[in-house]
Amino acid sequence: MKQFSNLCLLYNIEMKVSPSLFYKSAYLSGLFDSDGSIYINIKSNQVFLTISQKKRELLDILQTIYGGKVYSANKQKSAYK
Numbered sequence: 631m632k633q634f635s636n637l638c639l640l641y642n643i644e645m646k647v648s649p650s651l652f653y654k655s656a657y658l659s660g661l662f663d664s665d666g667s668i669y670i671n672i673k674s675n676q677v678f679l680t681i682s683q684k685k686r687e688l689l690d691i692l693q694t695i696y697g698g699k700v701y702s703a704n705k706q707k708s709a710y711k
Contacts (some may be wrong), residue, residue: 651695652692652695658696666682683711
């Protein structure tokens with residue numbers, strides 16, 4: 631956001647701050663549509679919903695709103711879900 635703010639200042643563009651996320655926000659459906667997956671474990675009768683991202687920050691925000699856990703998707707910690 632800081633870089634975006636600096637860019638707006640450079641080009642004399644008014645920066646509009648996005649509204650905060652809340653539980654019934656439609657943002658999650660769009661994010662899930664592009665970066666989400668559904669897994670079903672037949673043996674345990676569990677359904678897993680995941681969203682993958684390169685940076686952890688967005689997933690941490692979603693976790694505070696919807697619950698769940700954020701995990702590293704690989705050993706290099708270059709992706710999270």
